Amino acid sequence: MxxxxxxxxxxxxxxxxxxxxxxxxxxxxxxxxxxxxxxxxxxxxxxxxxxxxxxxxxxxxxxxxxxxxxxxxxxxxxxxxxxxxxxxxxxxxxxxxxxxxxxxxxxxxxxxxxxxxxxxxxxxxxxxxxxxxxxxxxxxxxxxxxxxxxxxxxxxxxxxxxxxxxxxxxxxxxxxxxxxxxxxxxxxxxxxxxxxxxxSDVHQRDIAGSIENQIREQIELGVKSILVSPGDYCADKIYEGIHLSLKTAVNCFNFPGSAIDAACDAGVENLLLVGNVGKLVKMAAGIMNTNSYASDGRREIFAAHTAIVGGTSSQVRTVMGCITCDEILALLNNWGLRDRVMASIMGKINEAVARRCNGRLKFGVALFSEEFGLLGATVDTRNVLIKVSQEQYALSLKLK
The missing domain is CATH 3.30.2110.10 (CbiD-like)
Incomplete structure (x- = not known):
């Protein structure tokens, strides 16, 4: 009936x-x-x-x-x-x-x-x-x-x-x-x-599908080198630091891991992931769902790497008492530890992304802060940036 x-x-x-x-x-x-x-x-x-x-x-x-x-x-x-x-x-x-x-x-x-x-x-x-x-x-x-x-x-x-x-x-x-x-x-x-x-709640598979569709659309336009970001936050600092606009970026929302998976499956050759330190620093601990309701660990990551590079126990405890990443970065800057801590963190992010893509594409990751600008990048970021910059600029002209 x-x-x-x-x-x-x-x-x-x-x-x-x-x-x-x-x-x-x-x-x-x-x-x-x-x-x-x-x-x-x-x-x-x-x-x-x-x-x-x-x-x-x-x-x-x-x-x-x-x-x-x-x-x-x-x-x-x-x-x-x-x-x-x-x-x-x-x-x-x-x-x-x-x-x-x-x-x-x-x-x-x-x-x-x-x-x-x-x-x-x-x-x-x-x-x-x-x-x-x-x-x-x-x-x-x-x-x-x-x-x-x-x-x-x-x-x-x-x-x-x-x-x-x-x-x-x-x-x-x-x-x-x-x-x-x-x-x-x-x-x-x-x-x-x-x-x-x-x-019913929004399902993660719907979000993953959105990421896949964004990547597929660029592939269909001949793009093999993609720019990925969890949102527009720090867009001005990203443009100042590496001269890339986020207007053509694939939005990975809180799921950089899903973006890496989709890029590998779609045959992407180069992937550059850029964004705010408060989200992407979590990748240093292997966290690929950066939603604050699902996972955090920002203070713990900064505290651990402060200890790794020679910070004192007092400094580690101070970092653990902070609320925001910029507050932590300001302290590290005052202590003369910021660059060493960020280099240590970027090394772990490089390892986490390398495990995820398993050699199926070349990648770079760069972290930014509204207060401090570019904070650090993984080892192959400069080479990937050249390819991504060229193709994303060409894409922006096609989309006008």
Whole structure:
């Protein structure tokens, strides 16, 4: 029995709410923005009832700093006039906090996320507790589900990066106009409502697939020497230090090991991995999942190598008491140990990457800090840099 036969028989099979649709589209948009892979559907669990929601990408509205998806509300029975309505969600990076709408909703659990309404979502015309005048008609449980959908992606991306979540319904004004008993407290569109539920975590295989796709795209353009980075952090220092732009870099997120594996499998000849010391220093201990929730060891790595190069027990204990890598580096600099410690660490990173690629490609790794710039590089980095620089420059011209 298919979905429509069941509805004709008077049954409801997994009816969706506007809140479900908004949360599903928000999860897809956040994953596309932060991890560059596109969901086709998102599953939401409601007290034993599983709802699988198809989501669709609006490519024309997507950019480097924004992703836009929508879901279609289905399963509503008459007189729910929102049935078949498109619920759109865009997730974008906050580049200027002054542009964040003062009426945006926030969640105390996630200080980096801001939720507000766009076209076709009802706005409170008067104070109607718990909603203030001017705020969107997005119910509490639906808000919580939407926030969770985006926060789940942020968590695995290892960052509390500020994001704007915008919910809209292009036909919302027309739908609201058909409502015979419209709520006088809200004007200009429909409400986003529904029960709270749970959304499955982002799977590592999806992220690995995104990395593989990025590498495959460059291979198809004739590139054999690739640049890899866990993100744009330290981009200016990287350009100053080795004159490479990260605009054509493959984003490995928190999984440099997956990028090395994918590069080897794709036939890449040269791989240059560059990035912030706070992430990539973990590779000295063989850690290839650098997400802070999964692994750390930064202080331990610096402390061990401080001891290896002749640091005192007091210096080692001081390093173990630090919070940030830049704090550690400042101490090492004052003690005259920084270059020796970094050389020791880069030696171990070289060994770890050599084990991972097992001779299948040539590689270089370079670590950077916003405060100190280039900190160290593995032994073959200079030779790999020449090849990568040439091919990535040619790639940037092709992509213009």
């Amino acid at each position: 298919d979905r429509f036969d069941a509805r004709d028989s008077g049954l409801i099979i997994s009816p969706l709410t506007t809140g479900d649709c908004a949360a599903a589209a928000a999860r897809a948009a956040a994953a596309s923005l932060l991890f560059k892979f596109d969901y086709e559907y998102v599953t939401i669990q409601h007290e034993g009832n599983t709802r699988t929601i198809s989501v669709y990408k609006d490519a024309e509205k997507c950019s480097r700093d924004e992703a836009h998806f929508y879901a279609v509300m289905e399963g509503g029975m008459a007189p729910d006039i929102r049935d078949k309505a498109d619920i759109h969600v865009s997730v974008s990076r906050v580049t200027d906090f002054r542009k964040v709408d003062s009426r945006a909703y926030m969640d105390v659990r996630y200080g980096n996320l801001f939720l507000y309404a766009g076209e076709g979502i009802g706005i409170a015309a008067v104070d109607a507790p718990p909603t203030r005048k001017g705020q969107a008609n997005i119910e509490k449980d639906a808000r919580k589900l939407i926030f969770d959908a985006v926060a789940g992606v942020c968590e695995i991306s290892d960052g509390a990066q500020p994001l704007l979540i915008k919910v809209s319904c292009p036909e919302g004004i027309m739908i609201a106009a058909k409502q015979s008993n419209a709520l006088s407290a809200f004007m200009g569109g429909i409400g986003i409502m529904g029960n709270y539920g749970t959304i």
